[in-house]
Amino acid sequence: MLEIIHAAGWPIWLLVATSVLGLALIIERFLSLRSGLVLPRRLPGQALDLLLQKNHNPEAVLRMAGTSPLGRILAEVLVNQDETITVRQAAIEDVGKDVAHRLNRYLPALATIAVVAPLMGLFGTVVGMIEIFGSYTPAGGDPAQLARGISIALYNTGFGIIIAIPALIFHRYFRSRVDHFLHQMEREANVLDRLVSRGAIQ
Numbered sequence: 001m002l003e004i005i006h007a008a009g010w011p012i013w014l015l016v017a018t019s020v021l022g023l024a025l026i027i028e029r030f031l032s033l034r035s036g037l038v039l040p041r042r043l044p045g046q047a048l049d050l051l052l053q054k055n056h057n058p059e060a061v062l063r064m065a066g067t068s069p070l071g072r073i074l075a076e077v078l079v080n081q082d083e084t085i086t087v088r089q090a091a092i093e094d095v096g097k098d099v100a101h102r103l104n105r106y107l108p109a110l111a112t113i114a115v116v117a118p119l120m121g122l123f124g125t126v127v128g129m130i131e132i133f134g135s136y137t138p139a140g141g142d143p144a145q146l147a148r149g150i151s152i153a154l155y156n157t158g159f160g161i162i163i164a165i166p167a168l169i170f171h172r173y174f175r176s177r178v179d180h181f182l183h184q185m186e187r188e189a190n191v192l193d194r195l196v197s198r199g200a201i202q
Helices: 003-007 012-030 043-052 060-065 069-080 085-103 107-134 142-195
Strands: none
Touching: 012 107, 012 142, 043 060, 043 069, 043 142, 060 069, 069 085, 069 142, 085 142, 107 142
């Protein structure tokens, strides 16, 4: 591996740093976007129990808000249950936007890596071409410098593509996963909101 990095020249270090960053983002998103952390299965039932209680427990609602993104949204419904429908829905939408922003965290960076990595590879190709042209002199070409220029060009191009493809795949995967989570949270919030509107706690 070190021999390949040496043969690829100094531009490869930019791609190595980019690949490490991309891998760290992918691992972080895998850990953060687990269903159990975002959409705990028992949470809607717990929210319904709190809604049906005669005397509301602010501490329980606060704990629910801190458990997960879904908990934040359901807790917002419970906190605003005595407000008008318009005020309650506006509050839910505000929290939903913040939750969506947090779930999409780092995904733009992953998309940027997918776009930038091939450009970095192209930059390495240009550096390799400069090495190739620099190998030619009036007295003839330097085979060693020519081979090094070709190595720099090809290795950097290949590394750039290798980094970009997984970054793009995981970006699309995480985006679809976030969209699914947001759809599920919106559905659960609407169910609880309808129960509040029907006067389920009266």
